[in-house]
Amino acid sequence: MPVTIDANNEPRPICPNCKQRVLAINYKRKGKTYYRKTCDYCRKANKPRIHKPRWKEAGYHKKDKCDKCGFRSTYSDQIVVYYIDGNLNNNCFTNLRSICLNCAVVINKQDNTWAQSDLIPDF
Numbered sequence: 001m002p003v004t005i006d007a008n009n010e011p012r013p014i015c016p017n018c019k020q021r022v023l024a025i026n027y028k029r030k031g032k033t034y035y036r037k038t039c040d041y042c043r044k045a046n047k048p049r050i051h052k053p054r055w056k057e058a059g060y061h062k063k064d065k066c067d068k069c070g071f072r073s074t075y076s077d078q079i080v081v082y083y084i085d086g087n088l089n090n091n092c093f094t095n096l097r098s099i100c101l102n103c104a105v106v107i108n109k110q111d112n113t114w115a116q117s118d119l120i121p122d123f
Contacts, residue, residue, distance in 0.1 A: 015041075015042055016037075017039070018038075018039060020039075021039035021040075021041055022039060023039055024036040024039055054089070054091055055091055055096050058091035060093055060096050062076060062080075062081060063098040064079065065098070066098065066099050066100040067097040067099055068099050068103040068107075069100065069103055071100040071103075079099065079101075080099060080100075081096055081097070082096070082097045082104065084096075084097060
């Protein structure tokens, strides 16, 4: 494993992932330095990224009121975004509705609860 010399004149190993940067220091104990498995850059690059929903990327905002039953939510987690046609790639605002969790269960158990003709666009 290639090494470099750090400020304390000690050999410091190179990251096995990128083979460019030195390993991150984990801790020092009794004069000995212990290193992590990868460098700081590789450690940050491997962290899971937070998923942003497609409807949010399209600019749709969840309402605080259910479009089906009129329930007003106290918390934003009580409302979910529902795709009328079931196509998760169709982010047209006329295809998206904010519904409460109770209505979501009813819609999933019953087929064809909402038809295209039952809905009125918001704008």
